[in-house]
Amino acid sequence: MLGNFETRLDAEALAKVLRALADPARVRLLRLCADRPTSVSELAAATSDSEPNVSRHLKQLAMVGLLRRVRRGQRVEYLPVSEAGFAADLLGLLLQRFSSDDAALREARARLRAIEAGARSNLRGSAADWVVASRFGRSLKAALGAAFDKDVTGASVLVRSQHREVLETLLADRQTAPTVTLRAESKPEKNVLQAWLEAEGLKAEVLTSGEVRKGRTFEVCLESPLADELREPSQLTAMLQRCRAQLVAGGVLWCVVPYDILEDDPSPLLRLRALLGESGIDCTLLSPVEAEGRHVVLVRGLLRGAAMAAPSNRSIDTPQHQVSPVPA
Numbered sequence: 371m372l373g374n375f376e377t378r379l380d381a382e383a384l385a386k387v388l389r390a391l392a393d394p395a396r397v398r399l400l401r402l403c404a405d406r407p408t409s410v411s412e413l414a415a416a417t418s419d420s421e422p423n424v425s426r427h428l429k430q431l432a433m434v435g436l437l438r439r440v441r442r443g444q445r446v447e448y449l450p451v452s453e454a455g456f457a458a459d460l461l462g463l464l465l466q467r468f469s470s471d472d473a474a475l476r477e478a479r480a481r482l483r484a485i486e487a488g489a490r491s492n493l494r495g496s497a498a499d500w501v502v503a504s505r506f507g508r509s510l511k512a513a514l515g516a517a518f519d520k521d522v523t524g525a526s527v528l529v530r531s532q533h534r535e536v537l538e539t540l541l542a543d544r545q546t547a548p549t550v551t552l553r554a555e556s557k558p559e560k561n562v563l564q565a566w567l568e569a570e571g572l573k574a575e576v577l578t579s580g581e582v583r584k585g586r587t588f589e590v591c592l593e594s595p596l597a598d599e600l601r602e603p604s605q606l607t608a609m610l611q612r613c614r615a616q617l618v619a620g621g622v623l624w625c626v627v628p629y630d631i632l633e634d635d636p637s638p639l640l641r642l643r644a645l646l647g648e649s650g651i652d653c654t655l656l657s658p659v660e661a662e663g664r665h666v667v668l669v670r671g672l673l674r675g676a677a678m679a680a681p682s683n684r685s686i687d688t689p690q691h692q693v694s695p696v697p698a
Contacts (some may be wrong), residue, residue, distance in 0.1 A: 386434055387434045387435075387436075387460075390430050390431055390433070390434045390436070391436075391464070393427070394474075395417070395419065395423075395427060396427045396430065396431055397464070397468070398417065398472070398474060398475050398478060399413060399417070399424065399427050399428060399431065399448075400431055400436060400437065400450070400461070400464065400465075401465060401468050401475060402416065402417075402475075402478055402479070402482065403428075403437055403448045403449055403450060404449075404450050404461070404465055405479065405482070406449075407440065407447035407448065407449040408447060408448060408449075408482070409445055409446060409447055409448075410424050410425050410428065410446070410448075412482060412485055413428070413448075413478075415481060415485060416478040416479075416481040416482045416485070417474070417478050428448050431448075432448070435451060435457045436450065436451060436457060436460070436461055437449065437450060437451070438450070438451055438452075477503050477534070479569065480501060480534070480566055480569055480570060481501075481502060483565050483566060483569045484501055484562050484565065484566055486565070501532060501533075501534050501537065501562075501563070501566045502532060502533070502534060503533075503534040503535065504533065504534075504661075504662060505661045505662050506533070506659075506661040506662045506664050507533030507534060507535040507536060508535050508661075509659050509660070509661040510533055510535070510536060510594065510626065510659055510668070511533070511535040511536050511539060513657055513659045513668050514536065514539075514624065514668070517655070517670065518592075518624060518670075519539075521590050521622045521624070521670075522540065522548040522590050523546050523548065524546040524547075524548065525548050525549070525588075525589040525590045526548070526549045526551070526588045526589045526590070527540065527548045527549065527550050527551070527588060527589070527590045527591070527592065528551050528553055528582065528586075528588040528590070528591045528592070528616055529550060529551065529552050529553065529591075529592045529594075530552070530553040530554075530592070530593050530594060530595065531592060531594035532594070532596055533594060536592075536594065537552075538572075540574075540592075541572045541573070541574055548590070550574040550575070551574065551575040551576070551577055551582070551586075551588070552567075552574050552575070552576045552577070553577060553578075553579060553582055554576060554577070554578050554579070555578070555579055555599075556578060557578060559578075560576050560577070560578055563576045564576050582616065583615075586616065587616060587617060587618045587621075588616055588617060588618065588621065589617075589618055589621050589622065590617075590621060590622045590623075590624070591613045591616055591617055591621070591622075591623050591624070591625075592624045592625070593609060593613060593623070593624070593625040593626065594625070594626040595609070595626065600627065600628055600631060601628075601631060602631060603631055603632065603641075603645070605631075606627060606631060606645060607645060607648075607649070609625070610623075610625075610645060610646065610649035610651065611649055613625070613649075613651075614649050614650055614651065614673060617673045618673075618675075619673060619674075619675025620672065620673060620675055621672070621673045622670065622671070622672060622673075623651055623669070623670070623671045623672075623673065624668070624669065624670050625668075625669045625671075626659070626666050626667075626668055626669075627642060627666060627667045627669055628664075628665070628666050629658075629665045629666055629667055630665070639656060639667070642656065642667065642669070643656070646669070646671050650673060650674045650675075651671035651672065651673055651674070652671055652672045652674060653669060653670070653671045654670050654671060654672060655668070655669065655670035655671075656668070656669055
């Protein structure tokens, strides 16, 4: 409708253009398409919206002439108008005025970069979903709370987590920031994490599991496995043994355990504490976290060893670390 060479519009035509821009979601989609040609499915994943909704938004922007639809084989991409004229001028003004501090835009861009990095590595599935913001991530961050912040202050920390809220807390610029190493299961996942760090202007070491096993130890380990990584008690035992080898004596383990992997046990929480004890880890906290249909137990434990005097910034056994009840 909005031809690039039309410099004058009647009131009805102008109103249609303005209505198309009257939705924050459509304006963000316009900005994302201006970053690079993007498909409906990628935009849906980036914005956590459904593909039908995204498709309707894009169609509306295309109908008023601000976006164009291009087919490349089986792939259909949306990108801004390119010819000089009124539409390009209007689009340029909108993009110039769009704040880069928009939180939803920032998250969508980070997800698109992760998807792109996963595609470059021929990686599908879990790694393309890395570093996502979610209600569960916010709940996990709240559950970690001040105790976790105290543990990691100034410490060397090994982390496996996909939750943006947790990672941003660890990597925040502060006076006594921890030295953070992110653990990836494979080189493609490592590429995804490095792409995310670069896109966000954050700094951390990224190592694959094989690289971490080469004699490195840490003062704190945080294990928050992806949803499909911890399904059986035997996998939990293997994870605890690995963490034991990666921690210094007296080091702190924080881990997230899906509640359902222990449901067959008559006393699942006692069994969890027993597994920790068998791995040489004294449990100091069990706390439930539930959001978005996920029910997990957040665990804090201390590795037994001769050097039980931990650094002064971490408490060893204080009241706030007592074991919390978890509903059966």
